[in-house]
Amino acid sequence: MGKCNCRQGEKVIDAGHTTAETELCGVRLPAGSHVMLLLGSACRDEAQFPNSERFDLDREGPSNMPFGHGIHFCLGAPLARMEARLALNALLDRCGGLVRDATPVQWHASIVVRGPTVLPLTVLPG
């Protein structure tokens, strides 16, 4: 697939075009078709990841897609993973845990930069 990457914040889309005729999920795509991959959606594919909506740090199974795949795999993935690990450990060291509130999550209204603008949590005492 030819590349036309969009690099804005937490990237959830990848755009490009097919270089040869192919079939994807039963849909025939002629060579030169424009395609947009929704990486965030791929990570919630129930066929690959049971309970995909669950934040599960111990999840096993196929590798997921937030850092892409193949030759353009994210160069900063080790740094991003280390920062996330340090931040979550620092937070969890200071409390007894975090529990989701019943209040709904509010999402940023974009398919490019996907993420919550409001994530109601209860901080449990340590």
Ligand code: HEM
């Ligand atoms: C949670 C944080 C991050 C996410 C979710 C993320 C995600 C991605 C994704 C999906 C790609 C595209 C892969 C593709 O086109 O197939 C990418 C590429 C890239 N990322 Fe990240 N990234 C993150 C953090 C970082 C950081 C911290 C750096 C640098 C310090 C970085 C540097 C790059 C570079 C240089 C590429 C281009 C690699 C290439 O085209 O060969 N990223 N990233």
